Amino acid sequence: xxxxxxxxxxxxxxxxxxxxxxxxxxxxxxxxxxxxxxxxxxxxxxxxxxxxxxxxxxxxxxxxxxxxxxxxxxxxxxxxxxxxxxx
Numbered sequence: 001x002x003x004x005x006x007x008x009x010x011x012x013x014x015x016x017x018x019x020x021x022x023x024x025x026x027x028x029x030x031x032x033x034x035x036x037x038x039x040x041x042x043x044x045x046x047x048x049x050x051x052x053x054x055x056x057x058x059x060x061x062x063x064x065x066x067x068x069x070x071x072x073x074x075x076x077x078x079x080x081x082x083x084x085x086x087x
Contacts, residue, residue, distance in 0.1 A: 062086050 004012070030038045056062075063086035067074060074082065 058086055060087075
């Protein structure tokens with residue numbers, strides 16, 4: 001871990017200040033909609049959290065997939081730059 005500057009601490013504190021209130025308010029609103037609503041939200045949240053990010057593996061010709069999706073022609077120089085960006 002690294003020490004946070006006072007400015008970073010203030011940002012973190014103000015950024016999270018209302019989270020508990022929002023949590024309580026959302027639970028209250030969901031409870032008003034019915035018992036099953038909270039369970040549905042929790043189930044969907046759990047399912048969403050189970051998703052894992054898979055980074056796309058790039059190959060030497062991956063830039064061509066991007067180029068095919070574009071609706072324009074690139075010069076040889078532009079294609080070279082695009083290939084370098086994907087390298």
